[in-house]
Amino acid sequence: MLKRTLSLLTVPAVLLSSCGPTASADGSAAPQGGGMSMLVMFGGLGLMMYFMMIRPQQKKAKEHKALMSAISKGDEVLTTAGILGKVNKITDEYATIETGDGVLLTIQKGHITNTLPKGTIKTYKANS
Numbered sequence: 649m650l651k652r653t654l655s656l657l658t659v660p661a662v663l664l665s666s667c668g669p670t671a672s673a674d675g676s677a678a679p680q681g682g683g684m685s686m687l688v689m690f691g692g693l694g695l696m697m698y699f700m701m702i703r704p705q706q707k708k709a710k711e712h713k714a715l716m717s718a719i720s721k722g723d724e725v726l727t728t729a730g731i732l733g734k735v736n737k738i739t740d741e742y743a744t745i746e747t748g749d750g751v752l753l754t755i756q757k758g759h760i761t762n763t764l765p766k767g768t769i770k771t772y773k774a775n776s
Contacts, residue, residue: 716757719743724764727755732769 719725723735725745733745736752744754 712758715763716760719757719760719763724766724768725760726762726764728759728761732764732772734769 719735719738721735721738724732725735725743726732727745731745731747731753733747733753735743736746737744738757741757742754743757743760744752746752
């Protein structure tokens with residue numbers, strides 16, 4: 649066990665010693681890659697992360713916020729749970745949707761994922 653621990657401790661030491669300056673044929677230290685190339689690499693990585701992850705998420709949140717502000721009474725909506733309903737009453741944070749004959753559900757507006765074209769619920773009921 650002790651021998652294995654010592655061998656695990658020597659691996660980082662070997663790696664660190666190989667990262668240090670190396671000697672060239674004439675005995676002088678070999679030039680190292682500058683810090684500028686590392687900064688360019690990290691900058692490129694940061695830009696890639698922004699354009700592939702952060703920006704699309706912000707765009708999607710902006711579209712959802714616009715959807716929430718455009719919902720009005722009588723709209724047919726779809727919730728995150730997959731429930732279809734017609735908006736019966738709406739407040740700043742909550743919406744009451746009618747999912748069936750006299751069945752009212754009060755949900756948070758943020759759980760509304762999509763508005764549907766008029767007549768979608770009637771078409772669904774006719775087909776089922």
